[in-house]
Amino acid sequence: MTPANESELAEVIAGAQGPLRIVGGGTRGFGPDGGGEALHISALTGISLYEPGALTIVAGAGTPLAEVEAALAQGGQRLPFEVPDFRGLLGRDGVSTIGGVVAVNASGPRRIQAGACRDSLIGVRFVDGAGTILKNGGRVMKNVTGYDLVKLMAGSYGSLGVLTEVACKVLPRPEAEATLISGPLDGEAAVAAMSAALGSPFEVTGAGYVGGRVRLRIEGMAGSVAYRTGQLTKLMGAWDVVTDADSAALWAALRDVSDFAGQAGAVWRVSVKPSDMPGVLALLQDAQVMCDWGGGLIWAQVPDFGDAQAIPLRAHIANIGGHASLMRAGADTYAQVPAFHPEAPSVAALTAALRAKFDPRGILNPGRMG
Known part of the structure; x- marks a missing residue:
């Protein structure tokens, strides 16, 4: 299914009789997808507003990231959060979309200075699991008011709603x-x-x-x-x-993470306090590792058999805080290891309450995040 516009998307979701698998460019998801009928948002495309003087760009969620970046380059600007491209790491084809970037809160090395994707997001439009069209935030920075659903949608992996439009602040390109x-x-x-x-x-x-x-x-x-x-x-x-x-x-x-592209092995994405980096590296001493964010983000490639070291790694993470996501693994490994780090009971209760509110039928990307 490929709705032509936001209204058609709302009708499709409202009339859905079973799970829906949200697809942008097919480049951002990892782990089992939970099944469901594919719902493509590739037709929700186009830059509707770009004001270099206001440091703001607004685009349909299906707009290719390359199109957004090209427009900003012409204005001597860029997205602040340095979007990573994991197609090589995950062995994916496809075209990255701005909606996919927001849905997974994709953020690169500049996060330590400019913040994550969600910190540059100033407005969204989306359709919830009941087929209701919602908007939050604004199209320029001074208009951002009300409940901050904008940041809630960033990193929700399509489990709370299907993004149709995003508004981001931008910054000048460095010389x-x-x-x-x-x-x-x-x-x-x-x-x-x-x-x-x-x-x-x-x-x-x-x-x-x-x-x-x-x-x-x-x-x-x-x-x-x-x-x-x-x-x-x-x-x-x-x-x-x-x-x-x-x-x-x-x-x-x-x-x-291009050093791990095309190689055999499972890949972990570990987020911890920078001061905890040495302890994690000691635990993963036989792995190939790369660290970002001043030591707060650790990429580790390990042999892809058994649980891919999930038990010792996640036990260690439970003691120090943070989380470890299994970004790449074979089907046998994923069959016994959740891709996302298990949530603490209190957090899991909040997550369930949010999903019940935004997607009462549980049809949006079921199984994607647990």
């Missing part, structure tokens, strides 16, 4: 960028170095740990980047420096 790269460091030293850099006044927009080396990124006007790079070098020591295209390539690889 230059530079990345400082350390020598070999262990996990403890890496966290200390990233924390020192992020606590400095030099506006670090990326802090990662790959191949035993820390990466720190600075962006902005060319003169400012040169000055801040020099000052950060004084703070951190004589690290290597790469600039512009070479710097961008490093962060694109970390953002998209």
